[in-house]
Amino acid sequence: MSRFTAFVxxxxxxxxxxxxxxxxxxxxDPDYSAASLRLGSDxxxxxxxxxxxxxxxxxxxxxxxxxxxxxxxxxxxxxxxTLADLGGLWRELAHDxxxxxxxxxxxxxxxxxxxxxxxxxxxRAKREGRPLWQVLASLSPAELVDLVDxxxxxxxxxxxxxxxxxxxxAPTRADREAELLRSGYPAYTTTPGWLGYDDAKLVRLCRQAxxxxxxxxxxxxxxxxxxxxxxxxxxxxxxxxxxxxxxxANQRWDVAEAIEWTAALAPYDVAWVEEPTSxxxxxxxxxxxxxxxxxxxxxxxxxxxxxxxxxxxxAGAVEVLQIDACRVAGVNENVANLLLAAKFxxxxxxxxxxxxxxxxxxxLAMFDYVAVSASTQGRFVEYVDHLHEHFVTPAVVAxxxxxxxxxPGSGAEMxxxxxxxxxxxxx
Amino acid sequence: MSRFTAFVxxxxxxxxxxxxxxxxxxxxDPDYSAASLRLGSDxxxxxxxxxxxxxxxxxxxxxxxxxxxxxxxxxxxxxxxTLADLGGLWRELAHDxxxxxxxxxxxxxxxxxxxxxxxxxxxRAKREGRPLWQVLASLSPAELVDLVDxxxxxxxxxxxxxxxxxxxxAPTRADREAELLRSGYPAYTTTPGWLGYDDAKLVRLCRQAxxxxxxxxxxxxxxxxxxxxxxxxxxxxxxxxxxxxxxxANQRWDVAEAIEWTAALAPYDVAWVEEPTSxxxxxxxxxxxxxxxxxxxxxxxxxxxxxxxxxxxxAGAVEVLQIDACRVAGVNENVANLLLAAKFxxxxxxxxxxxxxxxxxxxLAMFDYVAVSASTQGRFVEYVDHLHEHFVTPAVVAxxxxxxxxxPGSGAEMxxxxxxxxxxxxx
Numbered sequence: 001m002s003r004f005t006a007f008v009x010x011x012x013x014x015x016x017x018x019x020x021x022x023x024x025x026x027x028x029d030p031d032y033s034a035a036s037l038r039l040g041s042d043x044x045x046x047x048x049x050x051x052x053x054x055x056x057x058x059x060x061x062x063x064x065x066x067x068x069x070x071x072x073x074x075x076x077x078x079x080x081x082t083l084a085d086l087g088g089l090w091r092e093l094a095h096d097x098x099x100x101x102x103x104x105x106x107x108x109x110x111x112x113x114x115x116x117x118x119x120x121x122x123x124r125a126k127r128e129g130r131p132l133w134q135v136l137a138s139l140s141p142a143e144l145v146d147l148v149d150x151x152x153x154x155x156x157x158x159x160x161x162x163x164x165x166x167x168x169x170a171p172t173r174a175d176r177e178a179e180l181l182r183s184g185y186p187a188y189t190t191t192p193g194w195l196g197y198d199d200a201k202l203v204r205l206c207r208q209a210x211x212x213x214x215x216x217x218x219x220x221x222x223x224x225x226x227x228x229x230x231x232x233x234x235x236x237x238x239x240x241x242x243x244x245x246x247x248x249a250n251q252r253w254d255v256a257e258a259i260e261w262t263a264a265l266a267p268y269d270v271a272w273v274e275e276p277t278s279x280x281x282x283x284x285x286x287x288x289x290x291x292x293x294x295x296x297x298x299x300x301x302x303x304x305x306x307x308x309x310x311x312x313x314x315a316g317a318v319e320v321l322q323i324d325a326c327r328v329a330g331v332n333e334n335v336a337n338l339l340l341a342a343k344f345x346x347x348x349x350x351x352x353x354x355x356x357x358x359x360x361x362x363x364l365a366m367f368d369y370v371a372v373s374a375s376t377q378g379r380f381v382e383y384v385d386h387l388h389e390h391f392v393t394p395a396v397v398a399x400x401x402x403x404x405x406x407x408p409g410s411g412a413e414m415x416x417x418x419x420x421x422x423x424x425x426x427x
Numbered sequence: 428m429s430r431f432t433a434f435v436x437x438x439x440x441x442x443x444x445x446x447x448x449x450x451x452x453x454x455x456d457p458d459y460s461a462a463s464l465r466l467g468s469d470x471x472x473x474x475x476x477x478x479x480x481x482x483x484x485x486x487x488x489x490x491x492x493x494x495x496x497x498x499x500x501x502x503x504x505x506x507x508x509t510l511a512d513l514g515g516l517w518r519e520l521a522h523d524x525x526x527x528x529x530x531x532x533x534x535x536x537x538x539x540x541x542x543x544x545x546x547x548x549x550x551r552a553k554r555e556g557r558p559l560w561q562v563l564a565s566l567s568p569a570e571l572v573d574l575v576d577x578x579x580x581x582x583x584x585x586x587x588x589x590x591x592x593x594x595x596x597a598p599t600r601a602d603r604e605a606e607l608l609r610s611g612y613p614a615y616t617t618t619p620g621w622l623g624y625d626d627a628k629l630v631r632l633c634r635q636a637x638x639x640x641x642x643x644x645x646x647x648x649x650x651x652x653x654x655x656x657x658x659x660x661x662x663x664x665x666x667x668x669x670x671x672x673x674x675x676a677n678q679r680w681d682v683a684e685a686i687e688w689t690a691a692l693a694p695y696d697v698a699w700v701e702e703p704t705s706x707x708x709x710x711x712x713x714x715x716x717x718x719x720x721x722x723x724x725x726x727x728x729x730x731x732x733x734x735x736x737x738x739x740x741x742a743g744a745v746e747v748l749q750i751d752a753c754r755v756a757g758v759n760e761n762v763a764n765l766l767l768a769a770k771f772x773x774x775x776x777x778x779x780x781x782x783x784x785x786x787x788x789x790x791l792a793m794f795d796y797v798a799v800s801a802s803t804q805g806r807f808v809e810y811v812d813h814l815h816e817h818f819v820t821p822a823v824v825a826x827x828x829x830x831x832x833x834x835p836g837s838g839a840e841m842x843x844x845x846x847x848x849x850x851x852x853x854x
Binding site for chain 1: 453454455456457458482483484485486488489490492493496523524525526527528529530531532533534535536537538578579580581582678681682683704705706707708709710711714729731732734735737738741742
C-alpha cells in the first residue's frame with residue numbers, strides 16, 4: 001500500500017496579452033495561466049499525477065488557494081484504494097459542505113475539484129501505462145456509471161439509462177479504438193480568428209489552416225457588427241466554399257441581439273454560432289436556437305456543471321455541446337456530460353486552446369467516440385496552436401486531425417523547465 | 428475631493444458547529460464565517476464602508492483572497508465620484524475580464540464583487556446620514572434604473588419597463604416609508620428548525636416563536652423522510668393551526684424525490700417548500716413547482732446572479748424569491764432581482780441568518796416595499812437569532828417584525844472587538 005505524500009500547487013502564467021493571442025470580444029487581453037497541481041506518493045514508482053485549472057490571468061493565485069483547500073482530502077490517503085474508486089473521491093470532494101457553499105458546484109471552488117480529480121486520473125493512467133482515453137475506454141459500462149454522481153440528473157438520465165447507452169456501444173469499442181489509432185480524431189482551428197489580429201494576419205492564417213488540412217475554422221465575433229461581416233467575408237474568400245466557418249461571440253449578446261447579429265453573418269455560411277449569450281442562460285440559448293435556425297447554437301465551455309448541461313439539453317438550447325476539460329469538476333463530471341449528450345443525441349465538440357486544454361480534452365473526445373457516442377459525425381475538437389511546447393506530451397494535430405495519444409497519462413503534465421520559467425514569484 | 432486609501436480584508440470565523448446552530452441536511456456542521464472588507468478614505472470624516480461575504484467555514488480565506496483581487500479597482504479612486512456612480516462601478520467590476528473568467532458571474536469571484544459594492548453602499552449611506560433602505564428609496568426611478576446592468580436581462584425586463592414599474596410606485600413612497608417606521612416589516616423565524624436540535628429543543632423553540640409574535644416558522648428537512656414527518660407533526664402541534672410552517676430541503680432532492688417527499692409533508696400544512704433541488708436547476712424547479720401545487724416553491728439564496736433569477740421567473744419555477752444580500756454581486760444586482768420579481772409579480776422573502784445577513788438584507792426588503800413592489804402581502808424576511816451581538820447596529824425584531832433601522836449605513840459593520848476576537852490568525 002502507498003500513500004499520497006505530495007500535493008504541490010503552482011501559479012503559472014504566460015504573457016499572452018502581449019501578442020493578443022486569445023483576444024475576443026469579452027476577453028481583450030488574456031494572460032493564459034494555469035493553477036497547477038502535482039500529486040506524489042511514497043509508492044517509489046516515480047509517477048506523479050498532474051492537473052490544473054486554466055485561467056486568463058489575475059485570480060490565478062486565488063484558484064491555487066482554492067485547490068489548496070482540498071489538500072487534506074488527499075495527503076495521507078491510500079493511493080491504490082483512491083484510484084480504484086474515483087467516483088467515491090468525486091462525491092467526497094463535491095459534497096464537502098463548507099467548500100460547496102462557495103459555489104455551490106460552480107466557479108473557483110468547483111474548478112479546484114476538477115484539478116484534483118484530473119490529477120488523479122493522470123496518475124491512474126500513468127500507473128496503467130496507457131493514455132487516459134484508453135484507460136476510460138477500457139472500463140466496463142458499470143464501472144463508468146459508478147464514476148458519475150447522478151444527483152440532480154435523474155429527471156433526465158438515470159444510472160440504468162446510462163448503463164444501457166454504454167452497453168450498446170461496448171461490443172464495437174475495439175473497432176473504433178483501432179480507427180482512432182490509425183486516423184485520429186477530427187480537429188478544427190481557431191488560430192486564424194482572434195479579434196486582435198489584423199486583416200493580413202487573418203487571411204494568411206485562414207489560408208494556412210486550409211493548407212494544413214483543416215475542414216473547419218472559427219472566427220471571434222461580437223465586438224462590432226460591420227467589422228464582423230467584413231472579416232467573415234475575408235475569411236470566406238480565403239478558405240473557399242468547402243471549409244466550414246464557425247463564429248464565437250464569447251457571451252457578448254442579449255437574446256434579440258444574438259438573433260439579429262447572427263442573421264447578418266448568415267450569408268457567409270456559418271457552421272455554428274457559439275456562446276451567443278450568458279452561459280447561465282439556458283432559456284435564452286433556447287430562444288436563440290429557435291431564432292437562428294438552421295444555424296446551430298454551440299455552448300458549454302462555461303457551463304458550470306452537469307446540471308447546467310442537463311438543462312441546455314432538456315431545453316433544446318444547444319445543438320453542439322462544448323465540454324471543457326477544466327471548467328467542471330474533472331473527468332467524472334465530463335463523463336456525466338458526455339452521457340447526457342448521448343442521451344439527447346447532441347454532438348459534442350470540445351472546447352480547447354488556452355493552456356493545456358487541447359492536451360487533456362482530446363482524451364475525453366476519443367473516449368466518447370470509443371465508448372459512448374460511437375460517432376464522429378459533425379464532431380471536432382477545437383485546436384489552437386499555442387503553448388503546446390510547455391507540455392511533456394503535447395497534442396499533435398496532423399492533416400486537420402488530432403493524432404491519438406499513446407503516451408501514458410492525461411496530457412496535463414507541464415515541463416519542469418516551463419513551470420520553473422513561468423512560475424509566478426510572490427513578493 | 429477625497430480618495431479611497433484603505434482596503435482592509437479580514438477572515439472572521441465563529442465556531443457555530445459546536446452547537447449545531449445552522450445545521451441542515453446539506454450542511455451538517457457549518458462554522459459561520461465572514462470574509463469582510465473595510466473601506467477607508469482620506470476624507471477626514473472618520474467614515475468607513477463595510478461589506479462582507481458570508482461563508483460557512485473552510486474557504487473563507489480563499490474568499491478573502493478573491494476580494495483582494497479587486498483592491499486595485501478601489502484604492503486611489505475618487506470617493507465622491509465613485510459613490511455617485513455605483514452603477515458604473517458595478518459594471519467595471521463585473522466586466523473585469525480576467526476576474527470574470529473565474530465565474531463567470533458566479534461563486535467566489537462574483538461574491539467578492541458583492542463585498543466591494545455593498546461596502547460602497549454602506550459608506551454612501553453613512554455619508555448621507557441615513558440607513559441604506561432610505562438612501563435607496565430616495566433615488567429617482569431613473570437613478571435606480573442606472574444602478575442595474577441590463578446585459579442578459581432584456582428578453583425579460585428592459586430599462587424602460589423597469590422605469591415604468593418604479594414610476595408607478597413613486598407617488599406613494601412616503602406613505603409606505605412612514606408605515607415601515609411605524610410598524611416595521613414582517614419576519615419569520617428559522618431558529619426552531621435546525622436539523623441538529625433534539626425534539627425538546629424543537630418544541631420549546633416553536634412555542635417561544637409563537638410567544639415572540641412570529642406568524643411563520645421554518646423547519647429544515649431532507650435528511651430522513653420519516654423523521655421529517657415526525658418533527659413537522661411535533662412542530663405543528665407546538666405552534667397550533669394559525670402559524671405558518673415552511674420547510675427547507677437545502678438542495679437535497681432530485682425532481683421526483685422532491686415531489687414525493689413534499690407530498691408526505693403536505694398534511695401538516697406547508698407554507699412553502701424551499702430549495703428542493705440544485706439552485707442551478709431552473710427546469711427542475713419548474714417541474715417541482717408543477718408537481719407540488721398548491722404548495723409554493725421558494726428558492727434564490729444560492730441563485731448565482733440575475734440571469735438565474737430571470738430564468739426562475741421566466742420558467743414559473745418559483746413563487747417565492749429568496750434574495751440573499753451576499754450571494755450575488757451586491758446591492759445593484761439585488762435591485763435587478765427585485766425589479767425582475769416585480770415584473771413577474773412574484774413575492775420576495777429574503778434569505779437571512781448566517782452572520783450579518785439579517786442586518787443587511789432587511790434594507791433591501793424595505794427598499795423593495797417603499798419603491799418597487801409596494802406590497803408586503805405574503806412577504807417576510809427570514810430571521811435567525813444568532814450572532815447579532817457582533818454588529819454595531821444589530822437587526823431588531825419585535826413582535827415578529829423587523830424594526831426599521833434608522834442608523835446610518837447598511838448594517839454590515841461588525842464591532843471592532845468582535846473582529847479582533849474572531850479574526851483568524853494564519854500560521
